Amino acid sequence: xxxxxxxxxxxxxxxxxxxxxxxxxxxxxxxxxxxxxxxxxxxxxxxxxxxxxxxxxxxxxxxxxxxxxxxxxxxxxxxxxxxxxxxxxxxxxxxxxxxxxxxxxxxxxxxxxxxxxxxxxxxxxxxxxxxxxxxxxxxxxxxxxxxxxxxxxxxxxxxxxxxxxxxxxxxxxxxxxxxxxxxxxxxxxxxxxxxxxxxxxxxxxxxxxxxxxxxxxxxxxxxxxxxxxxxxxxxxxxxxxxxxxxxxxxxxxxxxxxxxxxxxxxxxxxxxxxxxxxxxxxxxxxxxxxx
Amino acid sequence: xxxxxxxxxxxxxxxxxxxxxxxxxxxxxxxxxxxxxxxxxxxxxxxxxxxxxxxxxxxxxxxxxxxxxxxxxxxxxxxxxxxxxxxxxxxxxxxxxxxxxxxxxxxxxxxxxxxxxxxxxxxxxxxxxxxxxxxxxxxxxxxxxxxxxxxxxxxxxxxxxxxxxxxxxxxxxxxxxxxxxxxxxxxxxxxxxxxxxxxxxxxxxxxxxxxxxxxxxxxxxxxxxxxxxxxxxxxxxxxxxxxxxxxxxxxxxxxxxxxxxxxxxxxxxxxxxxxxxxxxxxxxxxxxxxxxxxxxxxxxxxxxxxxxxxx
Numbered sequence: 382x383x384x385x386x387x388x389x390x391x392x393x394x395x396x397x398x399x400x401x402x403x404x405x406x407x408x409x410x411x412x413x414x415x416x417x418x419x420x421x422x423x424x425x426x427x428x429x430x431x432x433x434x435x436x437x438x439x440x441x442x443x444x445x446x447x448x449x450x451x452x453x454x455x456x457x458x459x460x461x462x463x464x465x466x467x468x469x470x471x472x473x474x475x476x477x478x479x480x481x482x483x484x485x486x487x488x489x490x491x492x493x494x495x496x497x498x499x500x501x502x503x504x505x506x507x508x509x510x511x512x513x514x515x516x517x518x519x520x521x522x523x524x525x526x527x528x529x530x531x532x533x534x535x536x537x538x539x540x541x542x543x544x545x546x547x548x549x550x551x552x553x554x555x556x557x558x559x560x561x562x563x564x565x566x567x568x569x570x571x572x573x574x575x576x577x578x579x580x581x582x583x584x585x586x587x588x589x590x591x592x593x594x595x596x597x598x599x600x601x602x603x604x605x606x607x608x609x610x611x612x613x614x615x616x617x618x619x620x621x622x623x624x625x626x627x628x629x630x631x632x633x634x635x636x637x638x639x640x641x642x643x644x645x646x647x648x649x650x651x652x653x654x655x656x657x658x659x660x661x662x663x664x665x666x667x668x669x670x671x672x
Numbered sequence: 673x674x675x676x677x678x679x680x681x682x683x684x685x686x687x688x689x690x691x692x693x694x695x696x697x698x699x700x701x702x703x704x705x706x707x708x709x710x711x712x713x714x715x716x717x718x719x720x721x722x723x724x725x726x727x728x729x730x731x732x733x734x735x736x737x738x739x740x741x742x743x744x745x746x747x748x749x750x751x752x753x754x755x756x757x758x759x760x761x762x763x764x765x766x767x768x769x770x771x772x773x774x775x776x777x778x779x780x781x782x783x784x785x786x787x788x789x790x791x792x793x794x795x796x797x798x799x800x801x802x803x804x805x806x807x808x809x810x811x812x813x814x815x816x817x818x819x820x821x822x823x824x825x826x827x828x829x830x831x832x833x834x835x836x837x838x839x840x841x842x843x844x845x846x847x848x849x850x851x852x853x854x855x856x857x858x859x860x861x862x863x864x865x866x867x868x869x870x871x872x873x874x875x876x877x878x879x880x881x882x883x884x885x886x887x888x889x890x891x892x893x894x895x896x897x898x899x900x901x902x903x904x905x906x907x908x909x910x911x912x913x914x915x916x917x918x919x920x921x922x923x924x925x926x927x928x929x930x931x932x933x934x935x936x937x938x939x940x941x942x943x944x945x946x947x948x949x950x951x952x953x954x955x956x957x958x959x960x961x962x963x964x965x966x967x968x969x970x971x972x973x974x975x976x977x978x979x980x981x982x983x
């Protein structure tokens with residue numbers, strides 16, 4: 382029983398990180414129907430910014446978090462302006478390929494500056510509480526609480542503010558939104574900034590939880606977070622959160638009760654089956670096809 | 673063609689080129705097969721598959737299992753073609769299994785399903801100990817010689833080219849332009865898509881088999897998502913919906929990769945950067961939707977198809 386509870390805690394930790402990254406995919410998809418394959422690498426940059434903040438600059442936790450988030454937000458906006466904006470009217474695949482290319486550039490630029498895996502020093506003084514055989518470290522609590530706070534904030538932003546209204550309007554119909562006076566370019570850039578900032582926060586939390594980082598860490602985690610976004614229904618913000626937690630739970634439970642080499646196999650096989658059952662994800666709606 | 677055949681026999685026989693250039697040429701052949709077959713799905717059919725390395729892995733492992741474990745020797749001259757065909761067949765069957773659920777809906781769905789598929793293949797291979805698990809499969813003979821690779825490359829390009837310009841091939845183009853209209857015109861869209869996907873998987877498997885017997889060592893990590901990205905880069909560099917484009921893209925990619933080798937890590941920065949720049953200034957790739965005259969049938973088809981809007 383304690384073992385199971387412990388695993389649930391671990392699943393929440395991993396799931397909240399996946400959910401944060403999945404939000405970036407789903408927001409960009411929602412507003413531009415584009416899969417931003419560079420997002421996993423933005424997450425990686427967030428982790429490396431955390432490393433820089435902790436070692437070179439010697440910052441404590443909160444400034445390091447701000448650095449990771451603003452750094453990634455800026456990066457997201459720059460990428461959107463330089464690489465994606467000129468392709469808005471081009472075939473959709475061009476943008477996707479460009480995103481793959483941007484991701485590779487980010488990975489290998491990081492590799493140029495950091496050829497070896499790096500060890501991230503602890504930014505958070507770790508205490509552990511033992512309750513009935515279950516160990517909760519303060520780091521774990523931090524990851525879960527901070528992620529949930531960010532998600533609640535995002536949900537509020539999208540549902541209750543003018544900016545959120547603009548995002549939803551563009552996602553509904555970009556042309557009409559522009560006619561209604563929505564500053565489309567600015568809102569799309571802001572969406573990228575928010576998504577990338579969440580990715581940066583996830584990168585920092587991931588680097589604190591699993592402190593060895595390398596330039597390719599974003600590839601696998603990024604694809605998995607994308608899968609999480611799909612499970613929940615891509616384009617759907619609450620779906621991305623749900624998908625992240627589901628994927629985290631599946632991975633941890635498989636690793637806990639089966640040989641851990643089967644982790645990816647079972648996680649992806651489940652996705653495969655889920656998509657056969659519900660092609661648009663758990664919370665997604667099929668987009669009607671206009672003729 | 674004839675000159676190529678003679679050269680492919682003469683170059684290794686009389687050592688006209690040094691071994692490094694020979695190896696590069698042979699990898700070029702494999703890359704051409706990969707790019708042309710992926711172009712069938714991503715260019716001509718207008719879907720977006722990211723699982724090509726998975727099919728390549730299935731073909732590679734199937735053919736290597738045959739030559740290493742099942743038929744360590746014997747069957748003489750038929751052994752190698754049989755192994756390659758087995759690789760292609762295994763990949764085509766897997767393609768069928770993936771295609772049936774994948775084509776239930778349109779859009780980015782195929783990308784997701786093929787992505788999941790590629791991951792499943794990789795981790796399944798890592799868990800099968802008979803074929804080496806994560807360590808990989810060793811002791812594969814170097815059966816891929818230059819004439820063989822040349823022959824398979826020509827055969828692949830020939831079959832794909834003929835398919836594209838056949839009647840069912842027109843159905844494929846019709847689906848890319850407008851699926852609903854194609855359906856109304858009597859194209860059995862689902863079956864056509866499944867068939868295209870199987871053909872593409874078959875040749876990915878063939879390329880995998882050739883690749884295995886060229887490298888003489890495989891492990892599951894060779895076929896991860898980076899490999900798929902490489903093939904995608906070749907296709908989109910050369911241009912979607914163009915056989916000549918795929919050949920040009922694969923050649924340019926292979927040559928650039930070798931030429932930029934002295935730059936070390938920067939090579940891996942420059943290659944994708946070139947891709948991004950190309951997409952920004954020529955979103956359809958070098959040859960996008962056009963083709964060399966010798967790949968086009970001499971009679972019909974306008975010299976340049978009208979622009980499509982693939983939204």
